């Protein structure tokens with residue numbers, strides 16, 4: 365009889381959302397999943413779906429902005445096995461502009477998108493060190509690399525990219541790799557209000573993307589899967605844009621600057 369080797373545990377936050385769900389599904393091929401979200405209804409739907417596809421996955425309700433919840437999360441995740449991977453994916457944006465921003469929305473954006481991710485890293489610091497080859501993936505945003513609105517959220521994501529490097533440098537000696545991913549526009553629940561305000565919002569966004577296709581949750585999941593795999597064993601401290609070229613530049617701006625018809629139709 366062959367002995368079953370226990371899979372390592374990957375903690376995926378915001379797993380009730382579309383991107384988190386895709387990451388959990390992809391990582392479940394190699395890991396037991398601790399699927400974490402504040403919204404148990406969304407989370408249970410996602411988990412049921414993955415369990416039906418044979419994944420070993422546990423739904424854990426947690427408000428990542430609350431220390432007591434993080435402490436409970438660490439115990440519940442440890443019961444599943446050895447935690448080797450943390451994907452800080454939960455995130456959301458409050459104020460659209462600096463003009464709209466208030467002290468309350470500023471605090472909300474910074475707390476969830478930056479502080480909670482770092483506190484979650486601290487929560488799993490010991491098991492990530494102990495396993496000898498831990499992985500931290502921080503889901504940042506193109507908003508952390510340039511200005512696209514949502515200024516406080518963007519500042520938090522820029523901070524998260526910097527925190528990714530800090531983890532890489534300080535914890536590299538323990539074999540921990542730490543990388544960020546910067547997704548471009550992805551059609552998820554997070555766009556519901558903007559899509560309701562303008563049903564053409566994604567078609568309009570597409571015009572700015574050199575590849576003329578928007579990334580999807582599975583594209584982020586594929587990048588996460590690569591970065592945590594042995595194939596990426598010497599990659600740490602980076603921020604990988606998965607943005608169909610958005611942060612590389614704009615063809616229409618290049619057309620204006622060069623006045624070259626070579627950019628027409630790009």
Ligand SMILES: NC(=O)c1ccc[n+]([C@@H]2O[C@H](COP(=O)([O-])OP(=O)(O)OC[C@H]3O[C@@H](n4cnc5c(N)ncnc54)[C@H](O)[C@@H]3O)[C@@H](O)[C@H]2O)c1
Nearest residue numbers: 378380381382383402427428453454455505549550552554
């Ligand atoms: N959708 C995009 O266009 C886009 C672009 C760039 C980056 N991102 C980033 O990708 C990540 C996932 O985004 P999404 O579009 O799937 O969003 P989403 O709103 O679909 O999912 C986010 C999930 O996080 C959970 N969450 C929120 N606050 C929480 C808390 N305090 N504790 C625990 N869970 C909490 C929500 O319940 C939700 O299920 C976010 O970090 C987001 O900033 C998204």
